[in-house]
Amino acid sequence: xxxxxxxxxxxxxxxxxxxxxxxxxxxxxxxxxxxxxxxxxxxxxxxxxxxxxxxxxxxxxxxxxxxxxxxxxxxxxxxxxxxxxxxxxxxxxxxxxxxxxxxxxxxxxxxxxxxxxxxxxxxxx
Numbered sequence: 001x002x003x004x005x006x007x008x009x010x011x012x013x014x015x016x017x018x019x020x021x022x023x024x025x026x027x028x029x030x031x032x033x034x035x036x037x038x039x040x041x042x043x044x045x046x047x048x049x050x051x052x053x054x055x056x057x058x059x060x061x062x063x064x065x066x067x068x069x070x071x072x073x074x075x076x077x078x079x080x081x082x083x084x085x086x087x088x089x090x091x092x093x094x095x096x097x098x099x100x101x102x103x104x105x106x107x108x109x110x111x112x113x114x115x116x117x118x119x120x121x122x123x124x125x
Contacts, residue, residue, distance in 0.1 A: 023040055023045055023078060024040050025038050025039055025040045025045060026038075026039045026040070027039075031058060031062065032057070032058065032061055032062075034049070034050065034054045034057065034058055035050060036048060036049060043078075043079070044079055044080065044081055045073075045078065045079070045080040045081070046080070046081050046083055047080055047081065047082050047083065048083050048084075049082060049083065049084050049089075050084070051084060051120075051121075052084050052089060052117055052120050052121045055082060055084065055089060055090070063107065066092070066107055066110065067107045067108045067110070068108075069092065069093075070092045070093055070096070070107060070108040070109045070110045071108045071109065073092060073093025073094060073109070074093050074094050074096070074108070074109040076093075076094075077094045078093050078094055079091060079092065079093040079094045079095040079096065080092045080093055084120035085120060087116040087117075087119055087120035088113060088116055089112070089113055089116050089117050089120050090110060090111060090112050090113060091110075091111040091113070092109065092110050092111075093109055094109070096109040096110055096111040097111050098110060098111050099111070099112070
């Protein structure tokens with residue numbers, strides 16, 4: 001069975017070769033006890049997180065992997081949305097527009113969307 005690092009290496013290699021990368025996903029993953037639903041809609045990968053707090057916890061524990069994934073997605077011209085309910089709390093990869101704070105956190109092409117975080121915390125969206 002391939003490991004996450006094998007997959008990251010393969011996707012990175014495809015991106016550097018300028019080959020077209022088509023991603024289709026519909027799966028459930030558990031990381032550090034947090035259940036994630038990963039799917040694709042149109043040209044975006046969607047990662048559904050149960051709560052903002054779970055997203056923050058994963059951001060802390062998986063920070064290095066998130067930065068690496070963001071760079072690989074960016075190289076491949078792909079984008080992932082991190083969602084809580086309907087709220088897109090972060091965009092990772094090619095379509096991310098990182099702020100100064102995002103760059104200061106050294107996570108690469110990761111855009112945190114503070115205006116979506118507050119309603120997501122309150123579950124208004």
